[in-house]
Amino acid sequence: MSILLEHAELLLRDAAGYRTLHDGYLGIRGSVIDYVGESAPEAPYARRLDMRGKLVMPGLINCHSHIPMVLMRGIGSGLGLHEWLFETIFPIEDRLVREDVAAASRFALLEMIAGGTTSFSDMYFFPDETVRAVAEAGVRANLNRCVQCFDENQTVEENHQIKESLALFEQYHGAENDRIRIDFSIHAEYTCKPRIARAYSALCAERGARMHLHLSETEREVRECIERYGVTPVAWFEQMGTFDSPTAAAHCVAVSAEDRAILRAHHVSVIHNPTSNLKLGSGFAPVREMLDEGINVALGTDGAASNNNLNLFEEMHLAAIMHDGYHRDPTLISDTEVLDMATVNGAKLQGRDDVGVLAVGKKADLIAIDLSRPHLYPVFDTPALLTCSAQAGDVCMTMVDGKILYENGEFLTLDAEKIKAQMRAALARLYA
Ligand SMILES: [Zn+2]
Incomplete structure (x- = not known):
């Protein structure tokens, strides 16, 4: 599977610190990031996701x-x-x-x-x-x-x-x-x-x-x-x-x-x-x-x-x-x-040098933050926004190893209702 994230705010890390690439493109092929840039890549991708108004950052x-x-x-x-x-x-x-x-x-x-x-x-x-x-x-x-x-x-x-x-x-x-x-x-x-x-x-x-x-x-x-x-x-x-x-x-x-x-x-x-x-x-x-x-x-x-x-x-x-x-x-x-x-x-x-930043060759472990929330506007200082304004509930997409696990409130790998029922049963047993 290959996925291209288009028009995203990309949180990049270099020696000078964090910077945001505005209206950026991030390509994922298999489990790995294969493109990061400010213009669309030439290579084709099976799925293209419009990430306008979203900040994409490392998981x-x-x-x-x-x-x-x-x-x-x-x-x-x-x-x-x-x-x-x-x-x-x-x-x-x-x-x-x-x-x-x-x-x-x-x-x-x-x-x-x-x-x-x-x-x-x-x-x-x-x-x-x-x-x-x-x-x-x-x-x-x-x-x-x-x-x-x-x-x-x-x-x-x-x-x-x-x-x-x-x-x-x-x-x-x-x-x-x-x-x-x-x-x-x-x-x-x-x-x-x-x-x-x-x-x-x-x-x-x-x-x-x-x-x-x-x-x-x-x-x-x-x-x-x-x-x-x-x-x-x-x-x-x-x-x-x-x-x-x-x-x-x-x-x-x-x-x-x-x-x-x-x-x-x-x-x-x-x-x-x-x-x-x-x-x-x-x-x-x-x-x-x-x-x-x-x-x-x-x-x-x-x-x-x-x-x-x-x-x-x-x-x-x-x-x-x-x-x-x-x-x-x-x-x-x-x-x-x-x-x-x-x-x-x-x-x-964790001994994993292949995750932690958005860069070509790294594993595609990343999340997207919905910047349309009132408490995330205006954006003067992205690191300060993420540490002191953002909430866990602002996450609108979670990807690990190139696979989307969660998107717009939906779990794509886990059956949330079944899991909640199993949790209720475990609690009933544990505290009977
Ligand atoms: Zn502990």
């Missing part, structure tokens, strides 16, 4: 989520991380069955696709169900089976999550034209023991896989780790050999200058989760410092139970303004930096 990348947690949207509101997780969320998760995750994954994908997310990195139970949902929906994802361990004498052979993680990697890594990749994952320092963390990190490095963690989300987490091991969670994971693999670390709110030096030395990417950090009262990650130090910072929503949605436009908005307000400096984080976090930096974190 957004949600680098830290637990998408089946839409099952718990709004539960435990008002609690801090520890009470929220151990006393509210874990008991519900103990009751989860495979069908719940299958239904909730598809339900969450409706929200994400309609909101302009084209790729995400997820950490949850029954990930093979999420793999199937992603395959069906047509989005891109780095998925994993996260490992936990509460017994310091447990061996690798006794840890069934490691077994599942390895099997998932063998079966699905690179599936669906490489749309699906399988990462390794340790849930967090406080939910794992050294013996398992060390052995599993070695298994990850042996396979050349990537690692996804929760890291230094709160001051309490750091304090308790120092009490247990005499080092911060960042130093602990370094000792475990975890950072020998390309690592994505969610949160990094409570990281010292020494911690950040370790992250930088090992090229660890950080996922900034503004809403989750504010909602759970975790604090303000030192994003300016991390960017200045050359650490790759991407964006995530975290799960819908601590957000309470999967809307990356809200994350961009908060990332653009919260640090400025907190530090009383309106120049602290630029809109360009925020757009990078939601696109190219996320692509880098």
Whole structure:
């Protein structure tokens, strides 16, 4: 299939930053962008789409989520991380069955696709169900089976999550034209023991896989780790050999200058989760410092139970303004930096250098924004418009791998009504 987008406002990224190509043309052949220009290409395209009044930009990348947690949207509101997780969320998760995750994954994908997310990195139970949902929906994802361990004498052979993680990697890594990749994952320092963390990190490095963690989300987490091991969670994971693999670390709110030096030395990417950090009262990650130090910072929503949605436009908005307000400096984080976090930096974190910008040779993962909405006019500064005015509901088209998944309110790969019915059934079972 070949598609030509005509008369679009195209958001392009070059060394100088973002610029908009007015009345531009973008051609897609198969899964790849094969033309970007200000005049119509000579080559023929099977389908031509008039994109007048629409801004076409790279799809957004949600680098830290637990998408089946839409099952718990709004539960435990008002609690801090520890009470929220151990006393509210874990008991519900103990009751989860495979069908719940299958239904909730598809339900969450409706929200994400309609909101302009084209790729995400997820950490949850029954990930093979999420793999199937992603395959069906047509989005891109780095998925994993996260490992936990509460017994310091447990061996690798006794840890069934490691077994599942390895099997998932063998079966699905690179599936669906490489749309699906399988990462390794340790849930967090406080939910794992050294013996398992060390052995599993070695298994990850042996396979050349990537690692996804929760890291230094709160001051309490750091304090308790120092009490247990005499080092911060960042130093602990370094000792475990975890950072020998390309690592994505969610949160990094409570990281010292020494911690950040370790992250930088090992090229660890950080996922900034503004809403989750504010909602759970975790604090303000030192994003300016991390960017200045050359650490790759991407964006995530975290799960819908601590957000309470999967809307990356809200994350961009908060990332653009919260640090400025907190530090009383309106120049602290630029809109360009925020757009990078939601696109190219996320692509880098996922190990996917073929997405994140609109350019010839890149995968056609892109979205269109309907500029006819009153809150998107006038357009003086496109990056500012996207970070501080645009809403997820302004997305009118979502394309991944050259295939349109969502267009003018219609889902083209998922049966929304059937999925809503399955979600209702899962909720009835879970909260019976
Ligand atoms: Zn999380």
